[in-house]
Amino acid sequence: MGLFTFRGGAQVPHSKERTEKKPIVNCPPPEAVFLSMRQHIGAPAKVVVQPGEEVLKGQVIGQAGGFVSAHIHSSVSGTVKKIHNMKVMGVDTTVVEISNDGNETWHESVKKIGDVADLTKEEIRKGLAESGIVGMGGAGFPLHVKLSPPPEKVIDTFIINGAECEPYLTTDHRLMLEGTEGILLGARFVMKALGVDSCYIAVEDNKPDAIDALKNAVKGDNAFQVVSVRTKYPQGAEKQLINAITKREVPSGGLPMDVGCVVSNIATVYAVGEYFEKGIPLIERVCTVTGSGVNEPVNLRIKNGTKLSHLISTAGGLSEDAVKVILGGPMMGNAVDSLDIASTKTTGGLLVLNEEDARIPEPTACMRCGRCSDVCPVFLQPAYISFYTLQGNLARAEKYHPLDCIECGSCSFICPAKRPLVHSIRVAKRQILENRKKS
Template sequence: MNIRTLTFKGGTHPPHSKKATEKLAVQAAAAPKVVVIPMQQHLGAPCEPIVKAGDEVKLGQKIGEAKGFVSAPIHSSVSGKVMAVEPRLYPGGTAVICVVIESDMQDTLFEGVKSYGSLDNLTPDEIKNIVKESGIVGMGGAAFPTHVKLSPPPGKHLDAVILNGAECEPYLTSDHRLMLEQAEKVVFGLQALMKAAGVKKGYIGIENNKPDAIEALYKASQGIEGIEVVALHTKYPQGAEKQLIYACTKKEVPSGGLPADVGVIVNNVGTAAVIADAIREGMPLVERIVTITGAAVKEPKNLLVRIGTSFKEVVEQCGGLVENPGKIIAGGPMMGIAQFTLDVPVIKGTSGILILSEKEARLPEPSNCIRCGKCVDVCPISLMPINISAFSLQDKFEQAEACHAMDCIECGSCSFVCPAKRPLVDSIKVAKREIMARRKKAQSSQAKG
């Protein structure tokens, strides 16, 4: 195997904590009796429900229509009867309109679910359309609609697709297992993405703490022109889009710009796999692999879960909890969102359900900044988190902006590494929100004037 090992500047080394599930094959979760499917699972405009209480729906049938370009339709993950269309809590932390479906446990397939045949017979536009109609979004967590990435703004020329198999978040192993068990599907998805984007070069970047996945994808991509598997140093946040692009191509995405500005689009390996399913089986995005782990979970697992299954049901299939949870997190421990209940559904972006013990979840008391500069050393954007944080805490948002607060990718490396346990990224997020609000205000007052 002739594989390059690459990385980016800065970053930190949280403990991997992947032992519990990295050797466990993905199992299909028990089919849920009821699914709660939010109409907002992606970045962008929410979907409009196109079914109402009492309607019969089938597996794979569209139930939410995308409104706006940056949006992705939503499909039913079971066959059965719509019980309600109403606001429910979802892992984003708020209540959004959800379609609640009682499954008939038949999994009757929707008539429209049909194979699109081989990649050779599809044009780039047809592939883009399949991706769009199948409701495919980034499976890494941010859930950005994939067809939008495939349609860069006019004038931007693409020359490479990068698949993100870094999985730099501790604890999570869903991408790792996917790459091991479905390497061929990932490569097929990458070929589809390359064809849709009209590029000849494809990278698959994988952290070198997963040598078996690197080998699997290297083998699966043998003999396919233009695809290179690259090993990445195991360092957080290696899977952050701009850092991954830099590692693979040594190009810096300009501040405030898009990967397309350097001719690249990045997709998660999970996204490539669901694109393969969409093309070969016609199956829209209705299920995903979720790592359920953490010290409070009895039997950590990697499960293939239908979208809309409640966290509670998924956790019960892992033997339940061994102790009262310290914290329930949708996603990984570095960027995941803490939940205040288990009564939320798994959505397209749910890569993991992490349940920490009370001991692990305990927050340390912050003390005086000692100016050690470790936050400066680890910041992958080469910002000075300490300065932005200090300005934010004093409500000096203009100064925070001058320190490039808006370039922060919120990876949390600074908070993680701080010996004084200062919640640096929290105050930077506050500054970003405040700066955004002020910009909007300035814009609207300009429009009025």
């Protein structure tokens, strides 16, 4: 099988060498966890516990607030200490603080759900709605919703996304090596829920050991096809991956289901296996803590709701010249100004940069080289969107379709003038959406 890829994209440094060979280790349990009711796209969950109440590990403490929502389960056994309303990364959020008693006592609901052969499609979807599993690659879309497309959308292709194209992050890579069977187990449940009998597992070709591990595990099983995709950013973006493998184009404003596809990230599929095999809802995940600003970069298995400060101290603490902390990777992550916030179901990486790595050169005038358009995977003209946005001419900027931008950051990365392209496009998107809400 040859290499698959999409048009556009950029060659960005991988910077994964700090952690790609380090096995996943358990993060020491924190003294308390801080569980946000907004860890997914859709309605926030509703708190169903009270301060002072004893809770067990795996117990629902936040009930899904609608169909497009997800339950939140306790990641420890202990006592509900406080329920706060706070702003997390600019968004109002209810957070349940639970003191950890250290006993790891499981809730009675945590037991094997069933084997794939014994469960119907509907039972699997219903189980997933109980599991709290959401897309763990960053989007946080509730999985039971993704696997319940309307009847007119016929799904014929399921793709497991193991591209992990974001620099520095190695969580999916390690999971493909250390949790290979768990991924295949979870995939079987997803395939049954979708009514498909095969799937692709797409892995960037800079992870040959993961490709080998998966190929060995699926040998002789026609349900799985392991596909090497070219190492190119943003190969792991959903629409780009679909195009690379099937040559189908998801239309502007459309969804993968519009072209018969569903894509799920490696960690998400692994979590599905854990749920049906052991009854463990989504209460922990793997997170890479890395960068020039931490002393001992590491891949950690973390409990949902762990403070970033605890993750950093587990990674040997901050280096003396650490200046910037990013939740996620350098291309699509968000800088944070406090370590006093807690991890969520989508926290796959924590990147800390030292002064040298964090330095952003002063932007200079656009030289109209066109490189930003060449790399844009959705064929936009970032220079124009940015130019008109910075001029305050939003109406003109909108003509260049900023809402189609997937915020991959390739344009900013490639720009020789170091223009703040993705930043200004984000501003344009936000303003356009706000204006639409008002009108």
